[in-house]
Amino acid sequence: MTAQSTAARTSTEHDGAAEFLDRRTPLERARGILHRYPALSPAIVLVLSVVVFGILNERFWNPANFSLITQQVAVVGTLAVAQTLIILTAGIDLSVGAIMVLASMVVAQTATSAGLGAAPALLLGLIVGLAAGGLNGLLVTRFKLPPFIATLGTLNVFTALALLYSHGATVRGTEMPALLPWTGTTFPVLGVRISTGVLLMLALYGLVAVILSRTAWGRHVYAVGDDKEAARLAGISVNRVLLSVYLAAGAILALGAWIQIGRANAASPNVGIDLNLDSITAVVIGGTSLFGGRGTVWGTLLGALIVGVFRNGLSLAGLDVLYQTLAVGVLVIVAVSLDQWIRKVHK
Template sequence: MTTTTATADPAAEFLDRRSPLERARGVLHRYPALSPAIVLVLSVIVFGQLNDRFLALSNLSLITQQVAVVGTLAAAQTLIILTAGIDLSVGAVMVLASMVMAQVASGSGAPPVLALAFGLLVGMACGALNGFLVTRLKLPPFIATLGTFNVFTAVALLYSRGATVRGGDMPAVMTWTGTTFPVFGVRVSTGVLLMLGAYLVLAVALSRTAWGKHVYAVGDDKDAARLSGISVNRVLLSVYLSAGVILALAAWIQIGRANAASPNVGVDMNLDSITAVVIGGTSLFGGRGVIWGTLLGALIVGVFRNGLSLAGLDVLYQTLAVGVLVIVAVSLDQWIRKVRK
């Protein structure tokens, strides 16, 4: 604000002199899930035109099942990114938790509930370690989780001795997440429902509780949050712990989806989860975004991969398309963030 605006016509600032493009940017700014929603609808229409089989109910059901694991990881990732952090260890935490679940369930003859509880504990312990490194040792989240990514990956391999546990060797509860049941002729998988449940809980917690507001406030401006009386470290720690809980859920869904627990599958999913978050309109700078956007982002990636493969293109074109999507999404985010008044 300079004196020139102050001496100008006082009514001038109330007149909306923005161009249609700026106005559109304002709307996208206010509703972060809008742009991924538009992209998802458009891509479904386009891929539906390219191939008849794409819009078949069985194919759409398959897409949701393919998205379930990454989608759940991305829900945890969204929480972290909202606080202006990043978690490179989500895939590794999931793998470690799934190995613990599978080993306990198959080897010891313990009840499957105990196996799930152990997996949950592992997820929370990993989250607690990440949270400790970020809040107490003040490490940048990127570095902290880069370190724990390697640690968790190695521990998972050491613990499992590199061996895959097959689904048939585990009680049925462990692979229950992979089962499907018909709803109006569509095969719906339990894992997908669990993922949606996680999104629903997070959506309510983020938008309707004080904790949710504090997560946004911490990601927005840490110092402002502290001066408002928010315990920043406590919020951060709770975010990493909650992420650990969601990652344990992802581990269960992964066991069902793969009908096995393997120490080698899923470690690289951290980048896929970040991709979904970013395409979903959540800002890597924190404080901006909605959890539903991430679900849309994960679905967009799933639709692109499935659609391109149905179109008969090489798998490398899927990777290429996802890469372009990320760059476009972040550029769009940068442009949208320029809105000021």
């Protein structure tokens, strides 16, 4: 018998044995697939949502409506990137919306009342985002506060600071230098008007995806989220990684502030009431585990689109905004339950 025929026979016997030993039910196989590909379940949900809402109301398919959805997703999607980084480390940030609002008010007031121009205003907004993210990081790493408690406290602090700094007043886009509302500029793509803010958001997703998958820092983020003690024993500085994640999130939220100014053509201290919930929903629906160590930013993008589609579809169906919030809350519960079920897969 030749070596080639012996190898073929061995391979056949191995495949047969593997098939015999794999006695998993179809449901268990599906769970294993969803565990290996976290972005698969949100992709399925997004397709089904688009089809269902399109059937319920034909206006949903209108290019103008798709334009509205993409522009709304630009803000939530950007905040969800910051939330993804933190949840990957098994944390959570309840202050993302408040940090974005505070940064947007600092940018707008600096460019108008202080008259320093757009570039210095954006730079100051970045500094505010980094400072806010750094404060959250220090509370978690230095003072050992649980991320939920730390960011619940800073949510109120940053909200109050935004109101105090702006005196509760809205700064309109017409009062700002042209660069600030520039992120709201739209242009047609296959009949759908896409804003510059959407392009900035997509570029951010691409950059963060590469960093998480191709750099040592990205691998350390996943390692810390999966098991902090094991990461520490492997020589990873856990506190340094956590602090860097909160700083990165703060920088991303400063970008979100710029996108929000363009989206609303104004800076208001009273926007973003649902942004914290929506950002967490987008991350969890996108397949990132609340227990850390598993997930991708591309899944988060799908989750943000699902949130946008649900809010838009329910609005077209004539449901009150309270029912839209109810639906998003139900999505969170379902997504977390699904994550718990997927985590039970035998590796």
